[in-house]
Structure formats: C-alpha cells, structure tokens
Amino acid sequence: MLQRKWYDMREFIAFLEKKKDVITIKDSVDPKWEVNGITRLGLQEHAPAIIFDNVKGANYPLATNLLGTDRRFLWALGIAKWSDFNEEWCRRTQKLLPWRVVKKAPCQEVVLTGKQIDLHKICNITWHQYDGGEFPGTLSVSVTKDPETGVLNAGIYRMGTLSRNTLGWGAPEYTHGRQHYMKYERMGKVMPMAVITGYDPTVFIASCTRTPPDIDEFQLAGALRGEPMDMVKCMTNDIHVPATCEFVFEGIVRPDYRKIEGGFGEYTGYYGEARSNPVFEVQRVTMRKKPIYLGAREQWYPSESALAVGKSSQAVAFDTVRKLVPGVLDMRCDVTYECIVKIDKLFPGHAQQVMDAVWGATYARYKHVIVVDKDIDIWNYDSVHWALSTRVRADRDVNILPRRAGQWLDPAVSLREKGWQTGFGIDATMCNEEYEFWGEKAPRTVDDPEMVAKVEKKWGNKLAWRK
Ligand SMILES: Cc1cc2nc3c(=O)[nH]c(=O)nc-3n(C[C@H](O)[C@H](O)[C@H](O)COP(=O)(O)O)c2cc1C
Ligand SMILES: [Mn+2]
Numbered sequence: 001m002l003q004r005k006w007y008d009m010r011e012f013i014a015f016l017e018k019k020k021d022v023i024t025i026k027d028s029v030d031p032k033w034e035v036n037g038i039t040r041l042g043l044q045e046h047a048p049a050i051i052f053d054n055v056k057g058a059n060y061p062l063a064t065n066l067l068g069t070d071r072r073f074l075w076a077l078g079i080a081k082w083s084d085f086n087e088e089w090c091r092r093t094q095k096l097l098p099w100r101v102v103k104k105a106p107c108q109e110v111v112l113t114g115k116q117i118d119l120h121k122i123c124n125i126t127w128h129q130y131d132g133g134e135f136p137g138t139l140s141v142s143v144t145k146d147p148e149t150g151v152l153n154a155g156i157y158r159m160g161t162l163s164r165n166t167l168g169w170g171a172p173e174y175t176h177g178r179q180h181y182m183k184y185e186r187m188g189k190v191m192p193m194a195v196i197t198g199y200d201p202t203v204f205i206a207s208c209t210r211t212p213p214d215i216d217e218f219q220l221a222g223a224l225r226g227e228p229m230d231m232v233k234c235m236t237n238d239i240h241v242p243a244t245c246e247f248v249f250e251g252i253v254r255p256d257y258r259k260i261e262g263g264f265g266e267y268t269g270y271y272g273e274a275r276s277n278p279v280f281e282v283q284r285v286t287m288r289k290k291p292i293y294l295g296a297r298e299q300w301y302p303s304e305s306a307l308a309v310g311k312s313s314q315a316v317a318f319d320t321v322r323k324l325v326p327g328v329l330d331m332r333c334d335v336t337y338e339c340i341v342k343i344d345k346l347f348p349g350h351a352q353q354v355m356d357a358v359w360g361a362t363y364a365r366y367k368h369v370i371v372v373d374k375d376i377d378i379w380n381y382d383s384v385h386w387a388l389s390t391r392v393r394a395d396r397d398v399n400i401l402p403r404r405a406g407q408w409l410d411p412a413v414s415l416r417e418k419g420w421q422t423g424f425g426i427d428a429t430m431c432n433e434e435y436e437f438w439g440e441k442a443p444r445t446v447d448d449p450e451m452v453a454k455v456e457k458k459w460g461n462k463l464a465w466r467k
Helices: 010-016 034-044 069-075 082-092 176-187 201-208 216-226 304-324 350-361 383-390 431-438 449-462
Strands: 022-029 051-053 063-066 110-113 141-147 150-156 156-161 166-170 189-198 230-233 240-242 246-254 259-261 276-277 281-285 328-332 338-343 369-370 398-405 420-427
Touching: 010 022, 010 051, 010 069, 022 034, 034 063, 069 082, 069 201, 069 304, 069 383, 082 216, 082 304, 082 328, 141 176, 141 201, 150 176, 150 201, 150 216, 156 259, 166 259, 166 276, 176 189, 189 201, 189 281, 201 216, 201 304, 304 328, 304 338, 304 350, 338 350, 350 369, 350 398, 350 420, 369 383
Parallel strands: 022 051, 338 369, 369 420
Antiparallel strands: 051 063, 110 281, 141 150, 141 189, 156 166, 166 281, 189 246, 230 240, 246 281, 259 276, 328 338, 398 420
C-alpha cells in the first residue's frame, strides 16, 4: 500500500528526496522577484518541489511547490491515480477521526515574543509582480474556534503583512473562519486565532476542502491519513494545533477593525483587488528548531492552490451528489468554477437533477456543470470535448440559473456584482430517450471494443510504437 501517514512535513520532503522530486537552492535569492520567477517556472514545467535555503532578509528556509504537481498531490494521500481518487476519499472519510491531545510538542520548541517578532524576517516574499507587498500567508492555515459550539475550523485564507506583527486577514464572508469572526464581532469580543504553516500534507489538503459548516478539518485530516492527528494547545489561548507543524502564530483578531490589504495574485489566475480586511495581530510565534517555512505562488493549474482546493472539494462534492442522485459515477473539477459529472443515465431529466444537486447541495459553488455519459473518460479532456461537440443541442441541453450565491474572486463579475454568479449547465449526455420514443436507437460509437481486444491479444506486444 502507498504511504499516506506522514509524521510531519519533513517526512514528506524526505520521501520526495527519495523520488528525486525536490531540489534545494542554496544560492541567495531576492524575495521580490526571484522566488516568484523560479516557482512560476517550476509549476509551469511540473518540476520538483523547491526549498530556498537562503532568501535575502529572511531567517528561515522556505519550501514551495510542495503539492504543485498531480504526482505529488496523489503521493501525499497515497492514491495511485485520479480515477481512484473520489472513491478512495469517500471510503476514508465516511467516519472522521477525532484528534489526540499531546502535552509536549515540537512546534513549541522555540518561542518568540514581543519585540522578537518580526514578520519581515520570517517570510518576506512578493509572490506575484503586482502584489501589494509581502504575503507570508499563502499556505497559512487559520485555526479558529466557534464561540458557540467550540468546534475548530481550519481554512487557508490570504494574509499580507501590514507591519512587524500584523497581517490583513483575507477570509471572505462565505468562509467558516470569517463566520466564526462574525459571531465574535456581534458579541463585541476579540477572536483568538492560531495560524500554522509547514505541516503534514494531509493538513494542507483538509484545510483547503470546502466542507459543510461545523466540520473540524483536523478530524478530516485524521481520516485521510488513517491515524488521528496529534494536537497541542497553544500557549496563549485554547486553540489546538498540529504538534509537528513548523510554525505557529498565536494572536487575535479585534472586532470592528479593518485595514486595506492587497491586491494579490489569486488561485483564479488573476489579481484580486485590495480589500478592507480584518487584521490578525500576532502575539507569539512558536516553532520547531531549524524550522522550514511553507508558502505557495497562487495561480491557475498547475499549482498547489488549484490542485488542493479543486481536488479536495471535488471529492466532497462527489460524495454529496452521489448520495442524492442515483447513477453518479465520477466527478472532475480542476478548472476553478467547472464541474464535470459522469453518470449512468437512467431517466429523462437525470442530468438536470445532477446539476440541481451540484448547485444546491455542494459547498464549492461551481458555476458550470457538464454532465456526460458513462462511456466518456472524464480524466481526458479530448473525450469530454467530443461529448460536448457531438451530444449537445444548445436549445435543449443548456440550462441557465441566474443570480446564485457565487465566489468572491470570480473574474467574470465586476466589483459591483461581487458574490453573485449564474449557474450554467450543459447536458452532454446522448438523447437516447428521444430516439427510443420513436423506436430508433441512438448512433453507435466507433469504440469497437471487441476488435480492439482481439487485436490486443494477437498484436499487443508486436506493435512497433509500443516498444
Ligand atoms: C494557497 C491558497 C490560498 C487561498 N486563499 C484563499 C483566500 O484568500 N480566501 C478564500 O476564501 N479562500 C482561499 N483559499 C481556499 C480556501 O482555503 C478553501 O475554500 C477552504 O475550504 C476554506 O476553509 P473553510 O471552508 O473552512 O472556510 C485558498 C487556498 C489555497 C490553497
Ligand atoms: Mn471549514
């Protein structure tokens, strides 16, 4: 069985070393442009993960592109291929795994307080050319506690440095972290928060997953890795964090206080505008000895931001939809707002029912839903495109659902309309029911599996191009 349980980020990096899929850059690099350019090239070329040993002005090494390729993302979970991914995720997460509390933790080996805290010396990267400044908070997981239920939430939201010890906190209103904050703010109370980075990769994936509310992402991480997370209480508040992470930033977010933060290059592949965001005030930093900072250059696929948000949320959406609608076989969502669903079509309106389930019951807020038949290989866009061009009649098969809750960062929507989107569904299944009504049959595809199987047997290893 493939490995899926990692003690910490270092164990995963050691695994990548064995696979020759991580490189270390020892030369000094400029945080304003060189890290940007090198990570951009690395992502675009599906290259190894990168550790920058010597970032000018920073005290710690920086790891990037950790899950930036399909292969590393699948390795992190110990899953062999995408077509196994959804089923395996659902199997593992049927039951979430509560975490264990430990008293002593590597992440509290070194402590910085007061004037010792200087964010500019911890992570000082400008990840994209036109970012508003340094963004240490790219793969930083915000951990908060619901003041009413006590349930923990972990989510990754952008954070840009405002001063030596403050960061803008980019959690929009539809995120769980922000909803915790809204509860504190209504009570006029300060919200305690812990921000962590440099963790076992299942924490990375769980924190990006768009789940229903009141799910503790550390229990999800436990289920994904097949062993409960070990968690330790923060030194200055009651929030628990993974014991083996590299950095913990303990602090508060005050009510009724905002500062302009951004703009920033987002996972959509476009710059998001500067916003008036709540402010995270760091009161203490705890870390491991010789810690490694973890960050990411956000962009479209290929990138860890696209993979982690896309694939984890896809698996949860798949689980939801297949529990509501029969005949749902697989799902693929790796272009931010698009969801492709494969079904075994059983009745008229089946594809439309799938669209309704995706729009109505999943948390990822997909705009576009494409439904295809069971003979289509959704892991091959050639196959999906073939279905779109040969099985669709637009006046019959296109469904538009205006004015739904959308994604804040949708580049197709101007600031005035932010937060709204239009559902667009394409039924790209063959219209068998129409043919059959008149006693006809839908055209047969030219897949010819029997001939292919016969040839495979006789010619399989004699074909020159296969050698
Ligand atoms: C690198 C990276 C950066 C992200 N930045 C943001 C962000 O700034 N705002 C946001 O709403 N989601 C962001 N996300 C996506 C969220 O982490 C994801 O939607 C997650 O489900 C949020 O957690 P929640 O559902 O518990 O609120 C980011 C994801 C990644 C991988
Ligand atoms: Mn959540």
